[in-house]
Amino acid sequence: MLKQEEIIVGRRNFERAAMLYPKWTEREFPASQAKPLEAAIIGTGNQGRVLLENANPGHITFKACCDLRPDHRALGTGVIKSRYNPDVRVYSDVDKMLSDGGFEAVLIATPLHTHAPLTLKCLSAGKHVLCEKTMAYTVGECDEMIQAAEKNGLVLAIGHQRHANPLYLQAQGWIDEGLLGDIYHIRSLWHRNNEWRNIPEWENDYLKEVWGSTLLSWARKKMPDAKPEDFKKMSTVEKINLHFEYLHEQDPEFDCTRYGYETPDQMANWRLYHKFSHGLMSELGSHQIDACNWLWKSAPESVVGAGGIFHYKNDGRDVFDHVFTTFRYPGDRTLVFSSITTNDFDNYYDQVMGTLGTIYLTGESDGLLFKEGEPRTAEVAIATDKKSKKPVLVTGESNLKLGSAAPLMDGTERFKAYGIEINMFAEACRTGNPALVGCSGQDGRKAAIAVFAANETIRTNTVQPCNLPEVIAAAH
Ligand SMILES: NC(=O)c1ccc[n+]([C@@H]2O[C@H](COP(=O)([O-])OP(=O)(O)OC[C@H]3O[C@@H](n4cnc5c(N)ncnc54)[C@H](O)[C@@H]3O)[C@@H](O)[C@H]2O)c1
Structure with a gap:
């Protein structure tokens, strides 16, 4: 775990490198x-x-x-x-x-x-x-x-x-130019500590405006003898059942069983049921596998993993609540990804580890940069190597001048990425050029295959190929 001082310096390094050597500039569309x-x-x-x-x-x-x-x-x-x-x-x-x-x-x-x-x-x-x-x-x-x-x-x-996230675009440009040296390892994780269920909003001002009541005021009328603690004590599933009753009253046509869900919880929390989702690997892991595919310009060849329903054994879910996977990529490269629901100590990040440096991207909104062989408190910048004429990571006062580009990070990069992703899509549609999108169908397919193979390795306790789609397809 990084110390506060190391985080501050790493962030300053990333920001400074982005100013000195920008690889991403906002496009006009x-x-x-x-x-x-x-x-x-x-x-x-x-x-x-x-x-x-x-x-x-x-x-x-x-x-x-x-x-x-x-x-x-x-x-x-x-x-x-x-x-x-x-x-x-x-x-x-x-x-x-x-x-x-x-x-x-x-x-x-x-x-x-x-x-x-x-x-x-x-x-x-x-x-x-x-x-x-x-x-x-x-x-x-x-x-x-x-x-x-x-x-x-x-x-x-x-x-x-992530294909539209300024931090990832910046990192991708640097990686392409060899700034991190040879990269044999990316470490990614997405850890949480909750039951991963959507909980109904009891008070929602907008719905109150439209429907004249909040879920809570409606529920109070329905159960006049209930005390506030009775609402608090309800399980999430009980709250969801009540919520769906309320929805049915607003729109008598609405009935989740008409759409293939057996219970309100299945509809509200489809990601917990294998019939509708591939669980943590599809909902969270697919993003990070996709980013790794993109950064390395390839796709995994095989995966080995472990996992299961370790904690939420009796709440009806049938997708894993813990997954631990190791993906082998061409060129002796390895992605290690885990996702758990019982501890969020490190939350989520992608850590790209090269022979010359490390890029640490956390929460889709923060980027840190470190030079290998230096303390993590070393101030780093990018300079042009005299011999190779290529950009290299350097330390030392004389190299730390800033360029004129605007600062990159303001903590909202995760949300900016959705806007840029849609700009890219709109531009591709307007110009009739599908190549302008961030993540293409082919990219999406590669990440999906890796997701299916990962769940299969966990289910069967065997190494699974990721580059033989017919093998994976047969398993579903
Ligand atoms: N890119 C990201 O960062 C990101 C983040 C979260 C979710 N997602 C993805 O977004 C999708 C939705 O996730 P969510 O969290 O919003 O789920 P959600 O349950 O909150 O919303 C899904 C909505 O789809 C509606 N729906 C389902 N079938 C429909 C149909 N046939 N016609 C019309 N409406 C229908 C449901 O009524 C529901 O309102 C998923 O694929 C999820 O993986 C992506």
């Missing part, structure tokens, strides 16, 4: 700026609203919005009305939205098992698609998505937003 992309969104739950809140209204606008859940639909509509378009059309049925049309592209932010069916519907209706990660539930589905986009001449992007 002229085509989508001249005519913002006209889009729709399917799924305005947590992530759908993050996309809506961070997209740039100068580059994209939303003509239609669709969600099965009345609360998420109302919340998503509210964001669109205030940020983009007061006349947005609102749907609970994707087919109806697509047949009404009036937009060129669709953002999809729904549970994993729906990614491929919804993407294929949108592509066959002639719409470009930005689909959230992980790309799809099976390799076969990834292939169908890629083929459908190609056949229809449409753009397909996958929501691995």
Whole structure:
């Protein structure tokens, strides 16, 4: 673990290096700026609203919005009305939205098992698609998505937003130029300490405005004898059941069993059930595997791992709550990734470890840079090596002058990345050049295969190949 002083110096090193030797500069995206992309969104739950809140209204606008859940639909509509378009059309049925049309592209932010069916519907209706990660539930589905986009001449992007994160773009540029030397190891993790369940919002001002009551005021009326501590004592699943009753009352059409979920918890917490998700590896690990693939310009050949349901044994989930994996890449390179739900000591990071230096990217919003062979409190900068004419990491007062670029980090890079990712997608659609997206279908597919193989190694306690998609496909 780094000491506070080391963190401060490492951050200053990254910032200084970015000023002296910028590898990322904000792009203009002229085509989508001249005519913002006209889009729709399917799924305005947590992530759908993050996309809506961070997209740039100068580059994209939303003509239609669709969600099965009345609360998420109302919340998503509210964001669109205030940020983009007061006349947005609102749907609970994707087919109806697509047949009404009036937009060129669709953002999809729904549970994993729906990614491929919804993407294929949108592509066959002639719409470009930005689909959230992980790309799809099976390799076969990834292939169908890629083929459908190609056949229809449409753009397909996958929501691995590190490709659009200024810190990762900066790091990628430096790594490409050999600043870290040879990199044999990337260490990534995403650790949390909670049951990983979405808990209903008891008090929500916006829904109160729309529906005239909060969930709590409604529940109080329904259970007049209940005391405040009775609400507090409820299990998350009990709270979710109550929440879904409330939703059904707001919209009698709404019934989670109509959409393939057996219980409200399955719909609200689809990521805990294998029928809808591949658990920690797909929901968290896919991002970090994708980043590693991108930084190393390759994909893992095999994976070995361990894990299981270690802590939440009796709460109904059937996906692992601990995963530990080691991915072998071409060129004797190794990614070690773990994700756990019982301790968040280090939270989440990607640590790129080269023979000449280390880049440490934490929480998608902080970048630290260290030179190998120096104390971690050493001030580092980038200079041009006289002999090779290549950029190198250096220490020493004379090299520490700053360039004129604006400071890079303000702690919001994670959110900026969603906006830039959407700018990239809009520009690709506007110019008809699919290569302008951050994460392509092929990139998304590579990360997805690694996810499936990782779960398989844990399930079967065997080394799994990641570069033989037919082997993995057969397992699902
Ligand atoms: N890129 C990221 O950093 C990031 C972060 C979180 C989640 N995600 C991804 O975003 C997606 C959504 O995750 P979430 O956390 O927002 O889940 P969520 O449960 O909060 O929201 C999903 C929404 O999709 C709606 N939905 C499901 N099927 C639908 C259908 N057929 N038609 C219309 N609406 C439908 C649900 O009603 C729900 O409101 C997932 O794929 C997840 O992996 C990405």
